[in-house]
Amino acid sequence: MSHPHPELPAPAALPKGGVRVVALGGLGEVGRNMAVIEHDGQLLVIDCGVLFPEDHHPGVDLILPDFEYIEDRLDDVQAIVLTHGHEDHIGAVPYLLKLKPDIPLVGSMLTLALVEAKLREHKITPYTLGVKEGMREQLGVFDCEFVAVNHSIPDALAVFVRTPGGTILHTGDFKMDQLPLDGRLTDLRAFARLGEEGVDLFMVDSTNAEVPGFTTPEKDIAPAIDKVFRHARRRIIVACFSSHVHRVQQVLDAAEKAGRKVAMVGRSMVRNMTIAADLGYLHVPDGVLVDVKRLDDFADNQVVLICTGSQGEPMAALSRMANRDHRIDVGEGDTVLMASSLIPGNENAVYRVINGLMRLGADVVHKGNARVHVSGHASAGELLYCYNIVKPRNVMPVHGEWRHLVANAELAVQTGVDRDNVVLAEDGVVVDLVDGRATVAGAVPCGYTYVDGSSVGEFDEALLKDRRILRDEGFISVIVVMDAATGKIAAGPEIHARGFAEDDEIFNQVRPKIEQALAEATGKGVADTQQLEKVVRRAVGGWVGGKIRRRPMIIPVVIEA
Structure with missing residues (x-):
């Protein structure tokens, strides 16, 4: 699980007229951004990105959002709205469309062009709807209006979602560069207009919430x-x-x-x-x-x-x-x-x-010794401006690690948003907007889905743990041949070790322990080879842990002859 929440129950049915928001990625991490909005039995997906693996994910190529929450309801998905063309927002689209290729993709011209090129590699021809700032599109029960925002890629959009149960403004990734290279400003006039109309839930980019002041142009x-x-x-x-x-x-x-x-x-x-x-x-x-x-x-x-x-x-x-x-x-x-x-x-x-x-x-x-990069995300000063302009009823920080989400929440409180109306959530936490109030309603399973070569989702935490052990602790194989008639050792134990600095001779010390453990087991009537392999594993594991202070992967093989 990426962010398990055993303290939270499964959510009850969404109250009639309410709006449900579930982040399947992007909260508590920087990457694999994906939010699902539900109203009146219909779903709208905002972004569908990947997370890039770290050192503790050996052999993993990509990490996807967990689609389990919506897998049985793909017919209810009205569209996937893409805020911009970065991998952490579009990279998982091919994997979702493999489950249902005709889900419409909605985004700006550049965003759709980038995702279409990616989909061609997966041999998927999508149904797309190009939008630009100022446009409104009815996507099922969701009335979506698109707002220009400035980011480190052109054509980024925020999306304002109107439903009979409430309104949501999702910023996507944004900053407020007042002198952008392409002349395309974050449309604060639109933010103010939407604020006047009423923003029930403001979902705000948190990446730079800890950074004071304003992002450098x-x-x-x-x-x-x-x-x-x-x-x-x-x-x-x-x-x-x-x-x-x-x-x-x-x-x-x-x-x-x-x-x-x-x-x-x-x-x-x-x-x-x-x-x-x-x-x-x-x-x-x-x-x-x-x-x-x-x-x-x-x-x-x-x-x-x-x-x-x-x-x-x-x-x-x-x-x-x-x-x-x-x-x-x-x-x-x-x-x-x-x-x-x-x-x-x-x-x-x-x-x-x-x-x-x-x-x-x-x-x-590099950035550490020269000013050769500026962020694409709004710093604290810009976020304060946005809160004061929009004046939202409820706030849900998105896109960032926990420290970023907390810092963003504090900024909202400083501008006058009631602390009880600021919802801190992680992946899998269910947030319901009912009668103008956003509250945590429970949690749904939301783990990491690993891409490992051509394998998607077949790679689990147990396999990842095995790889970490192989990488960090080494490997020992033990082969023993048992005489079926006498129950005694006919050959071995033969020991092979990899990933150890010690000479192979040191493993001579454990052979008598293996022989003794097997003799005791067979003396008690244990004859099953699988049970005897467990005996060997325990004997070797206990000795290696005490003598070498390691916890390697141990593969015992007991052969009956």
Whole structure:
């Protein structure tokens, strides 16, 4: 379970006329955002994203929301509304549509283009409805109005959901950059108008709620990027998210000024930026962009590479460069610009990549030593503005770890929202809006769904625990052949160990203990090989725990001959 809540019962039936909100991801974590809104027997899904695995998820590719809550009610889902095109908001859409491919997808032009490209890889042709700010769409019983918000990707939207049982304003991810690169402001006039109409529940991005003041405008990092370009001696390698159109635009503009050519590295980067350019969200200066295969035609001081891997993802281009496992051979005098923030949980992976690049002689410029990235999320000052403008009746912080949710809740209280009307919830907690009041009504199962290669949902916590043990504690196999006629050991115990610093000879000490334990068991009439394997496991486990202070995986094999 991701956030089990044994203290909360299963929710009672939704009271007639009420509205139910269940987050299946994104609360208590940064990623796999997904909220389900219910009214009058119908469901509306807002976002459907992925969470990227951390060190304690060995072998896991992606983590999805838990669809169990809605799996038996997919016919009730009127639409999936996507607030913007980041992976933590759209990455799980293919996995949900595999269960029911005709659920309509609703989103802005860029968001839908990015998710459609992803769905093509899964051989799914979706039914889509393109919307933009100012539009209203009736999706079953849900009357949805879309509001422009500023974020680190173009075309982000907040959604205002009107139902007969109450209204909900979901911000999606947003900030209030007053000088955005694309000129598209967060529409505070619309927020104020909706506040006048009445917002019964305000679901607010919490990511930067702990950060005082206001988020730095995107344009303020242009001088830092220009400085990097002026001082770079050889190649410049820029790592950022494959969907960060604004950052790529700044790099293209800086490259044009510096007379450098730009090549994009990585399938997702090339795909997303091609989509952004085709739709007019990315302006590529004439003659600047070249194919990566042509890099050898230019001197090192004329080249810029834009790649993925800013979060230390092991298979991304930058990580492979740091490990010398990429056609781009990073070396002395190269400059690597990591133009992104650290997603919580990725710190160790990112620092490993930075250290690897610096060991190869590269100069690494990152948020810790230069202003080369700004957040896409509203800081505390901006959130206070929003609360004062919207004046919501109830508040439910979303999108963030527990510390972010708590900080956001306190901001709401400071602006005059009654503390009893601020709902702190995690994944799986059911929040009901009845007669204008939001309260916790219970909890539903809401675990992690792991993607492991082609396997989806078949990978459970027990298997993950086994992998952690194999990685951290090692492995011991014990093979014993028992004489079926006499019940005595005919051969073995043969012991094989992996992942131990100690010499194999140390395991000679445990052989007499295994032999003694088996003799005692057979003397009591135990003959079943499975029972004898348990005896071996206990004997070896007790000895290894006491002697070596380890808890390895122990695989006993007892063969009857």
